[in-house]
Structure formats: structure tokens, C-alpha cells
Amino acid sequence: MLKKDLIELCLLHLLAQGDQYGYELLRRLHDAFPDTQESAVYAILRGLCREGCSEQYTGATSDGPARKYYRLTDHGMARYGELIKQWRSLLGALAELGINEPL
Secondary structure: OOHHHHHHHHHHHHHHOOOEEHHHHHHHHHHHOOOOOHHHHHHHHHHHHHOOOEEEEEEOOOOOOOEEEEEEOHHHHHHHHHHHHHHHHHHHHHHHOOOOOOO
């Protein structure tokens, strides 16, 4: 599983918890993966929308600019399940090689 797939998995996981706006997703991902570029995260979010895995909408605001929110679709939930399965398979393969052991 490559970094792009891992970030996609993380985004789908976060969206499975409920609708979130782009900057909040970016902040949470950046906390876990500090070297991830903002443009890469937004590119993956746009791709998820194009693929029908998520939907984007503009949320109500009180003060300040409108926020773009993202929500997971049924197709996105299925994709999330596929990526979780791939992740578990990868973890199993690494464990068989003894990579899960501390050095």
C-alpha cells in the first residue's frame, strides 16, 4: 500500500466518522503525517469526489468564508472497506516477515 493509498484510507476513515470540512481533514492528517503536502491531500479529496466516494457541499457559516464540507457516500464506504482489507493484508504480510517486531 503506497502513501497515496494510505492517505486515502485515512481520509475515508475520518469521513466515516461524519462530515468534515477540508481544513479539519488536512489538520488531522498533517498531525499524523507532517510531511504530507496540503496540495496532495486536496487532490486526493477531489479524486474521491470524482470517483463518487465522497460528496462536497458548502456548509453554513456564521463569520468568515464558507467552508467546503465532505461526506462519505455508499460507494465511499465500500472503498473504505476495500482499503481496510488491503491494509490488514499488508500488516499480515509484514508480520510474517517479522517486521512488526521492535528492533
